[in-house]
Amino acid sequence: MSKKDGGVDCFDQINEAEVSDFQEAQILVNSRECPANILGFQPGEAFMGRNVANHNGPTETNYALEFAVNTVEFQLQKVHWFKRALHEFCRGRSVITKKQTDRAKKRNHDLSILRALAARRQYCLSRLQISIISDRGEVQKGSAEIFFRKVKFWKEDGEEEAPPVFVGILFANVDGVNYFHVKVVGLLFVATTRANVSPSLVLELLQRIARVIKDYLGVLNEDSLRKNFVLVYELLDEVIDFGYVQTTSTELLKSYVFNEPLVVDAARLQPLSPAAIFMQGTKRMPGTAVTKSVVANEPGGRKREEIFVDIIEKISVTFSSSGYILTSEIDGTIQMKSYLSGNPEIKLALNEDLSIGRGDYRSSFGSGAVILDDCNFHESVRLDNFDLDRTLTLVPPDGEFPVMNYRMTQEFKPPFRINTLIEEAGALKAEVILKVSAEFPSSVTANTIIVQMPLPKYTTRVNFELEPGALGQTTDFKEANRRLEWALKKATFLKFHFDFITFSFQSNDHELHGNITKEAGPVSMTFTIPMYNASRLQVKYLQIAKKSSTYNPYRWVRYVTQANSYVARI
Amino acid sequence: MAPPAQTNRSPSPSQPSGKSEVTDLKSQLRQLAGSRLPGVDDSKRELFKKVISYMTIGIDVSSVFGEMVMCSATSDIVLKKMCYLYVGNYAKVNPDLALLTINFLQRDCKDEDPMIRGLALRSLSSLNVANLVEYLVGPLNAGLKDNNSYVRIVAVIGVLKLYHISVTTCIDADFPAVLKHLLLNDQDTQVVANCLLALQEIWNGEASTSGDAMKEREALLSKPFIYYLLNRIKEFSEWAQCLVLDLVVKYVPADSNEIFDIMNLLEDRLQHANGAVVLATAKVFLHLTLSMTDVHQQVYERIKAPLLTLVSSGSPEQSYAVLSHLHLLVMRAPYVFSADYKHFYCQYNEPSYVKKLKLEMLTAVANESSTYEIVTELCEYAANVDIPIARESIRAVGKIALQQYDVNAIVDRLLQFLEMEKDYVTAEALIYMLGFDIQVLVKDLLRKYPQWSHDCIAVVGNISSQNVQEPKAKAALIWMLGEYSQDMSDAPYILESLTENWDEEHSAEVRLHLLTAVMKCFFKRPPETQKALGAALAAGLADFHQDVHDRALFYYRLLQHNVTVAERVVNPPKQAVSVFADTQSSEVKDRIFDEFNSLSVVYQKPSYMFTDKEHRGPFEFSDELGSLAIGTESDVPAHVVEANDKDLLLGTPDKEESRGAGTNGSAYTAPLYDTSLLSTATQVQPELPISNPAAAGLSPQSSLAIDDLLGLGLPAAPAPTLDPSPPPLKLNAGAALDPGTFQQKWRQLPICLSEAYLFTASPTGLILIFVMDRSLLQELSVSPQGAAALTTPQALPRHLQGHSIHCIASGGQAPNLKFFFFAQKAEESSIFLIECKINTSSAKTQITIKADDQSMSQAFSTLFQSALSRFGTS
Structure with a gap:
């Protein structure tokens, strides 16, 4: 990284180059004094902490160490050295004592990397820290660290994720700071407050902020944020003033925000789709235009007039062991992203036979009509004619937004059926037959299909037998979590794909007790099917109020169906 | 928002990383500051970005403050914005430097471009330096009158910022009045929304000290104002809608028609894609219909589908x-x-x-x-x-x-x-x-x-007990061994082996269970267990854990004392447990429900358990009182009925009437008026140390007119003619006390009087029976309907207000209501504090009086009783 990139990358420098001099360290007599003040350390030169009256437990050091081990595959003996040094410190002494200085000198490089990484993480975090009330000075500084530690070490065994809202209790009298966080494409957006606010308001706001930033930057990731942090600050300044939300509409913000986004080179990055914003995954939608910034001009000068309407459906199906559908639900969104100039009015017509009923399971099936349980609409949508002809009228604001969210529990035809058969084949061996059949029209293609199945803990060896002639399929047995994975790149109308899996067991203690089914499964499946929607909800037409006869912007109406929780029990 | 200044918080170095780099920047900035060359703005931008990026990662760049200010003399708005960001971050820690910026900020406040005016005003008000507020008043005044809405939006928030820096400056400049004017007249809904939130904060802050502010705060909940907001609600941004809805929750509609009107108007808000709006609307619906059981159930049905949609459509x-x-x-x-x-x-x-x-x-x-x-x-x-x-x-x-x-x-x-x-x-x-x-x-x-x-x-x-390691599981297993030892043939032997390994058992819980189990087993199968019992008792007595030791000793002495008694203690006949204790009391649950759409719901705790007082919002009950109540009684005050000012209530008679009528939800019917009954009651009451059979006998009649009883509670206007003997104690009608002082006093003062009343209802209202002995309470069978009519907590405070007894807080859910009152002796500063708990179903009232002047407490108690006795009669 070159210097002219600014201080942001200074940690990269430290990361890559050796820090010239390591300061002589002294024994700290007064543990209340920040070691940095006494030692005159510069950032990145040593990992330091303070231990006032032995109040700080070893958590802080653990957290640094864990970070070092997990994130930077640190060599173990180095970690060991740190551990000892830090252990000393936790007993109320300084990290670096005179005695250890010589050794430290040899290893100063490692030290600095550790510090650099710790600092860097903190940097990333604090830059994204969106403190709703912190600009009122009510939440003390340093909450970012507390937050991070809390999230990272929510449960000691790490089995559970931290819930999106929690109170930080550091010391008995400094508690009362509420932390909210939202994870969007791997970034944490955090808000803190001391007031008893509405949690859904804050979480919604964080989500919205992420969306606004994405609208501006085109792509949302660490890199684009780092390049545009001044712009992000500017946006945040306008979105929240003195802890109160002012506006989150990209449209309105456009007139207040003047920094131009530095668009991150899209070719270098994995493009993110609108689906990804709620799908925390890497699956992506067809089309590349969605990654372009709403405000940035195209290199060619004039912006292309176009509008994207995506009907994204997440389907959840649970099959019982006998193949009967236990539950099925579709959560759909009509997502819109408009690059139209002049904000023309748009008319969006849905199925005429669409009805919105009070959600009742096992409601009428086969009548052909699309029955939604419930739906909600973006605030720009006018429903004047909705009851008559199922048209939505709206003036789309700039940026990406959901026009309509809907939920459907009406029965529908699941795109895949899964059949699983487990058979014992001898005392220490079992055979699983996985059968996945596609039940959608042959004109559509499903992408990135992954079938997963956890196997019993004592499974030692797995053999796969794929149906002969199957192409583009991979099978894998993940030893670590005893899970078998069967991935298909593409699938078109695949009728009856067989997959024989046999697994054998450790021989000493276990015998089969007909309990394999309790120990294995359920089979879960993820997939994406473009140009297909299970609910049969359709956008019949998309009408743009014409400004002139030559005005004919591009309209993209795209459907995509994704698996949300697609599970077959065995 | 300002970037977090990391220098202050981390134990990491506070020295700039590259001192030389900062110095570099400084000289480069200085060069550019005077330059008028073309393209200079671009290089400035680069430099500014660098400065801000240093700032972001915690390097102290305050040394370039002067240069930054010099460079900001530009028309480039991007540069200006970055400069404002920088200034905002360092002004608080460097008040002297902040003074440097005043000049150019004030100049920018008069810029032609409304964006620059707004930005400058925001930066100016964000400086947060107390001795610079004098420079703020002028620009704020101009900003509030600006013809551009952006500037006005910023200015309104600016007023709020000023209020937090210096209360007196804000009040002296009469900003609240200006905001009020904007609130009612501005065309831009964001201005209105900001005015609303600013005024709410200001008046809440002032309400404890100023009667006017209290009145103003009350006026925010007046019918015309609420309707004004509701009618415009669709024009507001989604966030402002949440704000308005939060206000509407506190509004008390006059009758069911009004409730339905409001609900019809807000119906489509439930279809909003923003979860915050939907939840705020749901809260309005739920709270409006609390008193209408049927409709309340329908509301559950109505909000169910939108909430489920939010669950599945939103982020996790x-x-x-x-x-x-x-x-x-x-x-x-x-x-x-x-x-x-x-x-x-x-x-x-x-x-x-x-x-x-x-x-x-x-x-x-x-x-x-x-x-x-x-x-x-x-x-x-x-x-x-x-x-x-x-x-x-x-x-x-x-x-x-x-x-x-x-x-x-x-x-x-x-x-x-x-x-x-x-x-x-x-x-x-x-x-x-x-x-x-x-x-x-x-x-x-x-x-x-x-x-x-x-x-x-x-x-x-x-x-096999060998295989169970988790202490709780082990304890459960041992419990079962003891409990069912007669059915498990080898129970004594398992217990014996466990006893032998006493020292290896690390969990005190398991050891306790083991002791008990061995005891139980002993009574069922003595010969087999005797050895184990001896070993267990010996080991238990030698145990270092206090509880284990004590229990072993207890068993030992029990056995010594009398074996049959011991058996009765250890092995009593068991009854099936029908209900396991609920972890949360219903009062706590109700309180959480009152705080719907807040963090309380997520934590499943009422707010006083996780927030400190100042952040709880104006209508909340103070935590001390809350926890006090928890500690002594199970009922918890749920929300504060605002400490009303008498003048205010009299000033808005129409509203009061409507509220009064709304309390019972039925059509207005004139109460039966029976003077003779009343006079008996009032005459009897003061000298009644024990129950009066005549008064108690009134109860059957009360059921005749249940609906018309307390609920009608026509407030205010005391009826002196009905009062045969006005008490000698005079109270100050305009007494004021803020919740903080109340709390403090409540904690300090000893209890002067604690009395229990039983009240029965009569057609004319409430008749108190003064009972000193609590045991009498149970013996009297009194019809509870009288108190049941006290369905809304507001009626009683309003009534007592007429008697110069002010309510500072109230709460609870029917049937348990709780009030805190205070009163001040006329022409003296002596204060009386009253805690009043009413159980409407059993018609019991308990009051506790604390007073500065203890000698007057008895007189006050009499007065309070007489005031209470006229509740519903006047």
Whole structure:
């Protein structure tokens, strides 16, 4: 990284180059004094902490160490050295004592990397820290660290994720700071407050902020944020003033925000789709235009007039062991992203036979009509004619937004059926037959299909037998979590794909007790099917109020169906 | 917002990293500052960006402050914005430097470009330096009158910022009045919204000290104003809508027509895509209809679908927030959701925090028809790879079993789990954990359904205690060994071997259970257990753990004293446990419900348990009083009926009337007026140290006119003519006391008087019977209807206001109401504090009086009684 990139990358420098001099360290007599003040350390030169009256437990050091081990595959003996040094410190002494200085000198490089990484993480975090009330000075500084530690070490065994809202209790009298966080494409957006606010308001706001930033930057990731942090600050300044939300509409913000986004080179990055914003995954939608910034001009000068309407459906199906559908639900969104100039009015017509009923399971099936349980609409949508002809009228604001969210529990035809058969084949061996059949029209293609199945803990060896002639399929047995994975790149109308899996067991203690089914499964499946929607909800037409006869912007109406929780029990 | 200045917080260095780089920047900036060359703005931008990036990562760049200010003399708005960001971050720590910026900020406040005016004004008001506020008043005044809405939006928030820096400056400049004018007249809804929030904060802050502010705060809840906002609600931004809805929740409509009007108007807000709006609307609906039971149920039905949609359409985080609220609703009205249980099935890819909530909901909604399916589903989760969830789901199965539906099937399932454990007991941590849960639950179940014990014993007997490691599971197993030792042939021997390994048992809980189990076993099978008992008692006496030691000693002495007594103590005949204690009292739940759409719901705790006082908002009850109430009594004040000012109430008579009528929801009918009864009552009352049979005898009549009793509570306007003997004690009608002082005094002062009243209702209102002895309370059978009419907590404070007794806080849910009153002696500063608890169903009232001047407390008590006695009569 070159210097002219600014201080942001200074940690990269430290990361890559050796820090010239390591300061002589002294024994700290007064543990209340920040070691940095006494030692005159510069950032990145040593990992330091303070231990006032032995109040700080070893958590802080653990957290640094864990970070070092997990994130930077640190060599173990180095970690060991740190551990000892830090252990000393936790007993109320300084990290670096005179005695250890010589050794430290040899290893100063490692030290600095550790510090650099710790600092860097903190940097990333604090830059994204969106403190709703912190600009009122009510939440003390340093909450970012507390937050991070809390999230990272929510449960000691790490089995559970931290819930999106929690109170930080550091010391008995400094508690009362509420932390909210939202994870969007791997970034944490955090808000803190001391007031008893509405949690859904804050979480919604964080989500919205992420969306606004994405609208501006085109792509949302660490890199684009780092390049545009001044712009992000500017946006945040306008979105929240003195802890109160002012506006989150990209449209309105456009007139207040003047920094131009530095668009991150899209070719270098994995493009993110609108689906990804709620799908925390890497699956992506067809089309590349969605990654372009709403405000940035195209290199060619004039912006292309176009509008994207995506009907994204997440389907959840649970099959019982006998193949009967236990539950099925579709959560759909009509997502819109408009690059139209002049904000023309748009008319969006849905199925005429669409009805919105009070959600009742096992409601009428086969009548052909699309029955939604419930739906909600973006605030720009006018429903004047909705009851008559199922048209939505709206003036789309700039940026990406959901026009309509809907939920459907009406029965529908699941795109895949899964059949699983487990058979014992001898005392220490079992055979699983996985059968996945596609039940959608042959004109559509499903992408990135992954079938997963956890196997019993004592499974030692797995053999796969794929149906002969199957192409583009991979099978894998993940030893670590005893899970078998069967991935298909593409699938078109695949009728009856067989997959024989046999697994054998450790021989000493276990015998089969007909309990394999309790120990294995359920089979879960993820997939994406473009140009297909299970609910049969359709956008019949998309009408743009014409400004002139030559005005004919591009309209993209795209459907995509994704698996949300697609599970077959065995 | 300003970037966090990391220099202050981290123990890491406070020195700039590259001192040379900062110096570099400084000189470069200095060069550019004077330059007028073309393209200079671009290089400035680069430099500014660098400065800000240093600032972001915690390098102290305050040394370039002067240069930054010099460079900001530019027309480039991007540069200006960066400069403002920088200034805002360093002004507070460098007040002297901030003074440098005043000049150019003030100049920018008069710029032609409204954007620059707004930005400059925001930066100016964000400086947050107390001695610079004088420079702020002028620009703010101009900003509030600016013809550009952006500037006005910024200026309104600026006023609020000023208020937080210097209250007096803000009030002296008469900003609240200007804001009020804007609130009612501005065309831009964001200006209106900002005015609303600023005024709410300002008046809440001032209400404790100024009667005017209290009046103003009250006026925000007046009918015309609420209607003004409601009619415009669609013009507001979604965030401002939440603000308005929060205000509407506090509004008390006059009658049911008004309630329906408001609900019809807000109906479509439930279809909003923003979860915050939907939840705020749901809160309005729920709180408006609290007194209308039927409609309230319909509201549950109505808000169910939109909330479920939010759960499935939003991010997992949003789902979590909404599910927490659904959880609360499910707990309150499980039957509303009983058909929708499938919505609460877990999806395999959901985060565990969502799954946990769903499991809790499944246990809550399970009823006779759905239990089987739900348990089947839960059993699927038990085999889940996610261990915490597997444990939770087994726990959920157990909880459902305790709800008494289809117990046979469920216990069968639980036993299946146990058998599952039997197969794989060896060294599988997962199974231990499962085993732990199962055993704990089976224990609970056995306590409830003893008839199941035999089946269980067969299974439990097969579990080797060697393989159970988790202390709780072990304790449960030992408990069962003791309890059912007569059925388990080798129970004494297992216990004996456990006793032998006493020292290896690290958990005190297990040792305690072991002691008890050995005792129990001894009484059932003495010859076999004698040895084990001796060993256990000896080991227990030598135990270093205090509880274990004490219990061993206790058993030892008990046995010495009398063996039959010991048996009665240790092995009493067991009754099946029908209900396990609920972890949360209903009052706490009600309080959480009052705080719907706030963090209280997510944490499942009322706000006083996790926030400090100043952040709780104006209408909340103070925490000290809250916890005080928790400590002494179970009823908790739920929300504060604002400390009213008498003048205000009299000033808005129409509103009062409507509220009064709204309390019983029925049409207005004139109360039966019986002077003779009343006079008996009032004459009898002051000198009645014990119950008066005549007064108690009135109760049958009271049932004649239940609806017309307290609910009508026409307030204010005291009726002096009816009062035969006005008490000598005079109270100050305009007394004021802020909650903080109240709390302090309440804690300091001793209790002067604590009395219990029983009141019966008469057609004319309330007749008090003064009972000193609490035991008498139980003996008197009094018709409770009188108090039942006191359905809204507002009526009583308003009545007492007429007697110069002011309410500072009230709360609770019917039937338990609680009020805190205060009164001040006329022409003296002596204050009386009263805590008044009313149980409307049993018609009991308990008051506690504390006073500065203790000698007057008896007189005051008489006065308070007489005031109370006229409640509903005047």
